[in-house]
Amino acid sequence: MSKSAATTVRFDPAGRLKGTIVPPPDKSISHRAAMLGAMASEPVVIRNYLEAADTTSTLNAMVRLGALVERRPDEVVIRGTGLREAGEVDGVIDVGNAGTLMRLLPGWLAGQKDRTYTLDGDSSIRKRPVDRIAVPLREMGASIEATDDRYPPFSITGARLRAIDYTLPVASAQVKSCVLFAGLVADGTTIVREPVPSRDHTERMLAIAGVSLRREGNAISLTNADELVLDELTVPGDPSSAAFAIAAGVLVPKSRLLVKGSGANWTRTGFVKIVQRMGGVVLGELEDPQGDGPVSPGEPITDLDVAHGPLVGTVVEPHEVPLAIDELPLVALLGCFAEGETVVRGAQELRFKESDRIALVVEGLRGLGAEIEATDDGFVVTGTGGLRGGTIHSHGDHRLAMLGAVAGLASDEGVEVVGMDAAAVSYPTFTEDFTALLRR
Ligand code: S3P
Numbered sequence: 364m365s366k367s368a369a370t371t372v373r374f375d376p377a378g379r380l381k382g383t384i385v386p387p388p389d390k391s392i393s394h395r396a397a398m399l400g401a402m403a404s405e406p407v408v409i410r411n412y413l414e415a416a417d418t419t420s421t422l423n424a425m426v427r428l429g430a431l432v433e434r435r436p437d438e439v440v441i442r443g444t445g446l447r448e449a450g451e452v453d454g455v456i457d458v459g460n461a462g463t464l465m466r467l468l469p470g471w472l473a474g475q476k477d478r479t480y481t482l483d484g485d486s487s488i489r490k491r492p493v494d495r496i497a498v499p500l501r502e503m504g505a506s507i508e509a510t511d512d513r514y515p516p517f518s519i520t521g522a523r524l525r526a527i528d529y530t531l532p533v534a535s536a537q538v539k540s541c542v543l544f545a546g547l548v549a550d551g552t553t554i555v556r557e558p559v560p561s562r563d564h565t566e567r568m569l570a571i572a573g574v575s576l577r578r579e580g581n582a583i584s585l586t587n588a589d590e591l592v593l594d595e596l597t598v599p600g601d602p603s604s605a606a607f608a609i610a611a612g613v614l615v616p617k618s619r620l621l622v623k624g625s626g627a628n629w630t631r632t633g634f635v636k637i638v639q640r641m642g643g644v645v646l647g648e649l650e651d652p653q654g655d656g657p658v659s660p661g662e663p664i665t666d667l668d669v670a671h672g673p674l675v676g677t678v679v680e681p682h683e684v685p686l687a688i689d690e691l692p693l694v695a696l697l698g699c700f701a702e703g704e705t706v707v708r709g710a711q712e713l714r715f716k717e718s719d720r721i722a723l724v725v726e727g728l729r730g731l732g733a734e735i736e737a738t739d740d741g742f743v744v745t746g747t748g749g750l751r752g753g754t755i756h757s758h759g760d761h762r763l764a765m766l767g768a769v770a771g772l773a774s775d776e777g778v779e780v781v782g783m784d785a786a787a788v789s790y791p792t793f794t795e796d797f798t799a800l801l802r803r
Pocket of ligand 1: 392562
């Protein structure tokens with residue numbers, strides 16, 4: 364997001380928030396649906412596809428790779444190229460701000476024998492490491508050349524791939540998915556081992572597409588496929604976007620919200636569980652963690668009732684981090700209002716997101732009056748029962764922009780968010796949706 368395009372929006376303290384909010388379609392699932400649609404042999408209809416900057420980058424990239432993308436009012440239809448026939452691309456594939464596109468797509472491209480693809484994106488993407496995908500893809504036989512061997516722009520030359528048994532150094536659904544995509548066309552059975560579970564949308568969608576896939580403990584194994592057949596997919600509401608409404612409903616006095624149609628996949632409900640543990644009123648049915656065996660296809664959804672109430676501090680442990688990774692900035696905000704201390708540990712990955720979300724959450728919330736300290740792998744917040752308000756900069760990071768907005772609604776004096784336009788990356792209707800809750 365360029366600085367000149369940055370817009371400043373003021374969020375005044377809200378009297379109360381009331382009504383129903385439907386979170387936008389899930390970003391992670393939309394990215395995957397578009398990519399798998401492009402890999403499929405038959406047309407795929409995607410209902411409730413997220414129309415936002417990141418997921419538009421993905422559709423554009425699929426078109427560059429030879430897929431036909433038809434955008435209808437309520438659905439997107441993708442006519443793919445087949446798993447092994449991605450088209451040749453002249454010049455660079457622009458991933459914009461989309462880290463998920465940048466890290467997943469190379470898994471597919473790595474299997475396109477003797478073809479070279481170059482990926483690049485905006486200034487934030489150029490700071491995000493790709494060595495974490497280069498290591499396993501090279502082991503499978505692809506060639507990767509990256510700037511300083513670590514950053515975009517980078518290029519991938521495809522090869523006939525061999526299956527690997529790969530242990531992820533950190534739990535990352537992006538890296539896991541990248542290796543699984545490559546495994547679709549590799550000789551043999553690919554195994555990915557994660558230190559702790561991370562979001563499993565790729566596995567569920569591949570299961571729908573007929574791929575043989577199993578989870579045993581924290582290991583996922585997949586055998587290559589001749590083709591993917593998906594037919595149709597419906598994207599649930601995004602729990603990471605719903606989290607802003609949940610936080611606002613819990614923090615703003617007298618609020619009562621219904622969050623409708625949010626994804627309830629257990630690998631994404633870590634935030635709701637943390638809020639519940641802090642004493643926040645969030646009621647709804649969440650999926651139970653799944654055990655070993657064939658990966659179950661499909662994504663559960665839920666409605667959540669949210670009400671204002673007092674909070675107590677909590678400790679977020681490392682194994683919970685991947686299940687709430689994008690919502691941890693909101694945990695810091697809740698911590699400001701909670702009694703006692705709120706600690707997040709084992710979240711060093713936050714430093715490699717759209718911004719360094721440890722440094723910028725601490726800087727941003729401190730500027731609003733919070734007592735918060737950064738640690739190497741998280742933060743420690745001392746609750747003061749509220750937040751004064753002031754000005755916060757999104758630094759082009761969509762989740763920081765929306766964090767500032769929710770902070771403003773719950774603050775004493777309001778918050779001015781510089782760079783609110785960044786929200787368009789995942790939640791283009793954020794300001795309208797929240798304004799509607801105020802007007803009731
Ligand atoms: C995502 C995985 C997470 C998350 C990101 C989306 C995905 O990243 O932070 O916003 O769609 O797979 P990591 O897998 O790098 O933790």
